[in-house]
Structures are given as structure tokens and as C-alpha cells.
Amino acid sequence: MPAPLSSPACARALLVWYHRKKRDLPWRREPSAYHTLVSELMLQQTVVAAVVPYFERFTTRFPTLQALAAAREEDVLALWSGLGYYSRARHLHRTARLVVHQLGGALPSNEEDLRQLPGVGAYTAAALAAIAFSRRTLPVDGNVARVLARILGERRPIDRPAVRAGLRLQGEKLVPAQRPGDFAQAMMELGALCCLPRQPRCPQCPVARFCRARAQGATGSIPLRAKRPARRRIHLACVAVRRRGRLLLVRRPAKTLLAGTWVLPLQELRAGEAATRAARRALAGLGLRVEGSLRPVGNLRHVFTHRDARASVFSAHARGRIEIPDARWVRADELASLPLSTFGRKMIAIAQRVAIV
DNA sequence: AAACCGGGGTC
DNA sequence: GACCCAGGTTT
Numbered sequence: 001m002p003a004p005l006s007s008p009a010c011a012r013a014l015l016v017w018y019h020r021k022k023r024d025l026p027w028r029r030e031p032s033a034y035h036t037l038v039s040e041l042m043l044q045q046t047v048v049a050a051v052v053p054y055f056e057r058f059t060t061r062f063p064t065l066q067a068l069a070a071a072r073e074e075d076v077l078a079l080w081s082g083l084g085y086y087s088r089a090r091h092l093h094r095t096a097r098l099v100v101h102q103l104g105g106a107l108p109s110n111e112e113d114l115r116q117l118p119g120v121g122a123y124t125a126a127a128l129a130a131i132a133f134s135r136r137t138l139p140v141d142g143n144v145a146r147v148l149a150r151i152l153g154e155r156r157p158i159d160r161p162a163v164r165a166g167l168r169l170q171g172e173k174l175v176p177a178q179r180p181g182d183f184a185q186a187m188m189e190l191g192a193l194c195c196l197p198r199q200p201r202c203p204q205c206p207v208a209r210f211c212r213a214r215a216q217g218a219t220g221s222i223p224l225r226a227k228r229p230a231r232r233r234i235h236l237a238c239v240a241v242r243r244r245g246r247l248l249l250v251r252r253p254a255k256t257l258l259a260g261t262w263v264l265p266l267q268e269l270r271a272g273e274a275a276t277r278a279a280r281r282a283l284a285g286l287g288l289r290v291e292g293s294l295r296p297v298g299n300l301r302h303v304f305t306h307r308d309a310r311a312s313v314f315s316a317h318a319r320g321r322i323e324i325p326d327a328r329w330v331r332a333d334e335l336a337s338l339p340l341s342t343f344g345r346k347m348i349a350i351a352q353r354v355a356i357v
Numbered sequence: 358a359a360a361c362c363g364g365g366g367t368c
Numbered sequence: 369g370a371c372c373c374a375g376g377t378t379t
Contacts, residue, residue: 039374040374042374043374043375044373044375045363045364045374045375045376046363046364046373047364047365047366047372047373048366048373048374049366050366050373051374082363082364082365083363083364084362084363084365085362085363085364086362086363087362088362088375088376091376118377119376119377120376121375121376121377123375123376124375124376141373141374141375142373143373144374185374188374197368197371197372197373198367198368198371199368225371228371229359255361255362255378256362257361257362257363258362259362302363302364303363303364304362304363304364305362305364306360307361307362307363341363341364342363342364342365343364358379359379360377360379361377361379362377362378364373365373366372366373367370367371367372367373368369368370368372
């Protein structure tokens, strides 16, 4: 039988381990509420290693909430280029403006008010309340859910909302009155360094003696996750059009894939449609007429969480005036300051290989 | 409850 | 290639 969880010994053992083993992360150096906010938004569904360089660049460019509020959205998105889930950047920017212009410049300090901010859901509100404002609450992310499921011996799928809620309810009982923020980070750190998804390192775990999954020899089957649907395959055609050394780019509309980022003009192939025809539609939608033939210049594949995208890239000459505002002719040296996705970069890289005619 | 929204680390 | 990650919003 595992040791009883009700004793404060579990939290104490975890905190001792945390202070000895915690990683030196940039947002732990000057743990202001602003730095916590930026890091939490960046870390949503994103591994720590991927976030570190983005956090450094972002907070250097926007050192304060006020500086961020004063920035253009385009510049905020540009610093997010390649990190993914671009709505997070817009939400962070909107939150900064809302706090500076309507809340007097200070973030709310309680969970309920934090929850009202754009991009701040149940997890992030709890994380900010605990870490930045020392509130006794427990943010339950993927790591913490796994740790709790194992400690508590939860055998139902942890990605179900009702199960997640139960884990949180039980988990909050473990939070000590002192240093709830360290406890939250310690739970996450345990999940990241010790209570690993596939091969947990139980011999070095500070709370192994409290763990039901460990006692039952079930760390391999806990946690359980519901099956996720297969990703759908989509075929796209995109076109590189140049004028006077500039490349034509369009901005993805709001509420679509890669919203707000710049890509080559593109269209999804309809059932049975040839790629060249879809490519012509992409330009016709901008008010351009293709002159001569489309030249195939490459193919690329890009896998998203829910889409497996394959794209054919063409080059073409086109006449006519652009009819929509979210399109522009871009010089090569302007690319660095534009919000681009990794997918967009791949297409542009292929387009750049084509000789300028 | 389920779908949508990126990208990459890691085994 | 599969799995997972300091999730939120919309439907």
C-alpha cells in the first residue's frame, strides 16, 4: 500500500526535490507577472526547449506589458513566427492592451478575473494565480494530469473533461498553503524530468512511496488516453508570381489555418481537380490573369496536428491589378519582419529557388 | 463533447 | 512514424 496522501509529507518531499533539481529557465530568473504570462502562453501545447529562444527574443523586444500593448499586432506575430498556434500571439497582445488600457496596467490577481482575459483558460488562470500571485490553486496541464493520474491510480482516460476535473479536485487537496506556485511548478517539473510518459524514472522519484500506479505496477498503463482521429490529407496548389524582383504573398484570413501569417497564393484542390487548375483559381481570386503556362517548381509536405498537407508549387507570370488588401509584393529582405509560418517558409524557400526572369 | 488551431522534441 | 507537449476557443 502506498503511504497516505493526506499527510503533508508528499508536498514536502516534492518541494525538496524541486529546489534541488529544477532547471534554470529564463522565466524563472525574473519571475514577474508579465514574464509568467508570456511564458505560460508560449508554453501552451509547446515543449520547453522550443519556447526558450522565443521567450528570450520576445521579452527583449517587449520588456514590459506596456511595451507589448504599444506594439503593432504584425510585429507581435512576427516574433511568434515558427512557434505555431498563432492565435496565442493575438490573444497575448489583446490581453496586454486590455490590461494597460482598461485595468490600470496590473494583471488581475485572482483566478476568476484572470480567466476572463483572452487566451487565458482554466489552466493558465490557475498557473498565473499560483505562480505570480501565490494563490492556493493547482494548474493541471498534461504533465500534472499524468503525475496525478499515477499518484491517484486514475484508470479512466485523462483527456476527458470530467476526469480532468476530478484530478484537479483531488490534486488541489495536496497543495500546501506555503508556496503554492513552487508546488505547481514542482508538479510540472516532475512530469517533465521524472514522471515521463513512457519510461518513468520511479527509483529517483521523490513521491514514489505515495504513488498508487507504482504500488500496482501500473505505470505503463496509467495514464490512459482516448484515441485521437486520424488526420485528414489535403492537397494544395500555390503559385510564385514575381514583379520587379518582388514576390507576391497573401495573408491568411482570420479563423482559418495559419490565420494572419503570409503565404504564397494558394487553393485547396477540389475532388479530382488538377493542381494547375487550382493554382489558376488562386490567382483569379486575387484579380490576376495568368500569362502563358504554369511552371511546376517543386512539391512539399507539411504535417499539422489535424492535417497532412501536400502542396504543389508553381511559378507563373500574371497580369492585372491586385484587388484585395491582404496581398502585397515583398522583397527578400522584408521576409524577416513578416509573420510567417513554418509551412509558409517552406513554400517561399521553393519559390526562391526559381530564377528571377 | 468534438473539432479546430502548429510545430517540434523524443523515443 | 507515433506520441506528446506548462491548452484555448469555437461549434
